[in-house]
Amino acid sequence: MNTYLLLNSLSGGGAERVAVNLFKALNFKKISLLEKEVKYEIPEEKIEHLSNHTTKTSSIYKTLFIPIYALRLSKKLKAQDIVLSMLERANYVNIIASLLSKHKSIISIHTSQMYGRQRWHPYNFFNKLLYPKANLIITVSKSIKAELEKFYGLPGEKIKVIYNPVYFNEIQEKKEALLNEYEPIFNNPVLITAGRLTRPKGQWYLIRIFKALKEDFPNLKLVILGEGELKGYLVKLSQNLGLKTFVWDEGRLSEDFDLYLLGFQKNPFKFIARSELFVFPSLWEGFGNVIVEAMACGVPVISSDCRSGPREILAPETDFEKQTKEPEFASYGVLMPPFEVKYKEAKEPFEERDLMWVEVIKRFLKDEELRRGYAQRAVERAKEFDIKKILEDWMEVLND
Incomplete structure (x- = not known):
């Protein structure tokens, strides 16, 4: 069994810093990135990229590319592997890839799902469709857990709150x-x-x-x-x-x-x-x-x-x-x-x-x-x- 981290990129930001902190503390085999951006000091041999995209690549294009990311990721995994992902696109890729490789998908949600965007936003549709298929959902606050239960009807026992760590x-x-x-x-x-x-x-x-x-x-x-x-x-x-x-x-x-x-x-x-x-x-x-x-x-x-x-x-x-x-x-x-x-x-x-x-x-x-x-x-x-x-x-x- 191998454990992997999956993120959009390591271009800077709170979720990325949390990922780096966890990577230093736990025995992850690799960090898989949807994009090429890396601003944190991680050994090069521990990083694998699923595309040549960058933060400047169109967000619409990267969203449409989610099935390709997922297919590429699934080919690297076995059924007994675990993938922990953070941020929405990476979470979607993790869940879709798990349907192909049968690996265990743990998704981590780092921001409010309902505040700051319209109810008709496509990500709300994707969340309702895909999040129930994850093996486990980690939220970084009680408030986000309550949101997932209220707005998406997710069962509370499938959601665990773990606050973000600092060194x-x-x-x-x-x-x-x-x-x-x-x-x-x-x-x-x-x-x-x-x-x-x-x-x-x-x-x-x-x-x-x-x-x-x-x-x-x-x-x-x-x-x-x-x-x-x-x-x-x-x-x-x-x-x-x-x-x-x-x-x-x-x-x-x-x-x-x-x-x-x-x-x-x-x-x-x-x-x-x-x-x-x-x-x-x-x-x-x-x-x-x-x-x-x-x-x-x-x-x-x-x-x-x-x-x-x-x-x-x-x-x-x-x-x-x-x-x-x-x-x-x-x-x-x-x-x-x-x-x-x-x-x-x-x-x-x-x-x-x-x-x-x-x-x-x-x-x-x-x-x-x-x-x-x-x-x-x-x-x-x-x-x-x-x-x-x-x-x-x-x-x-x-x-x-």
Whole structure:
């Protein structure tokens, strides 16, 4: 029996980082990728590609190619093998391939299935058709498990919740790395966020809020880590707001900028650890790994109370289905009213919700004791997601 990991790519992102963490901890034979993109340090002989596609290949074309991926994967497998897949296209490929090779398919679902897209989206049809055929479904939050039961009618006994793991001790080492050319940025107070520059992450809301904060904190900097298709929109928005913006592949770095788009970073922890606050404006999530990683860095977290994940991390004693309408100073971080799934322009007026975010961030920037208290509690909470604890759940699943 061999165990394989299957992903769309290793181009960066929360699910990919989880996969890499699991790959380092468990005895997977190979990582199979639908695409050629690899940005993590994995031995080349441990990776196999099912196509020459990249992140730039048309998403429609890659969706139509799913049966071909599945056929190619099935030819590499035996009936006693196990394939653990993450993200939707990879999950579909895993399930379809299992119908041919009879291998055991375990699919892992990392994001809300119902928030952020229309009910008529074709992926909702594929989910209803294919997910029941998986041998086991892993969700990264209780909220996603509840969604699958409610919207797709999947039986609860076929679904297991396993929170995403972090390498706590490794983060402690990596956060101490030198900043080198980036050090001048952190001579100033810094807000930081991390995630793909995509619609679910809602970074445009944070940029607008940051502009308002600059009136009271003129030396404040905003650092955004991640790459994605919204790069052009975010740059244009920041420029229309009058912010001086540095982009990772353009111009020369200095501390004269307001906003820093630093792209994908192999070691985000050295940036997060030197920031005043980690601010997470996501519109919807699955778990929000980077929240736990920021907590492990000893940085206070202010997060949208979006579906799903942040509440289960920051306020575990509360009902995971609750969604706040006002600032909630929870046990391990602050939960804020989530934003609308709607793009915003520079001239659009602030809503009451935006002003709430501004005032809470102001309070944290002014109150060092408040920051210190949340930072200390955050570290203790992050230890509960250490790979050593989460690994027990995964070993039980794979052995069964």
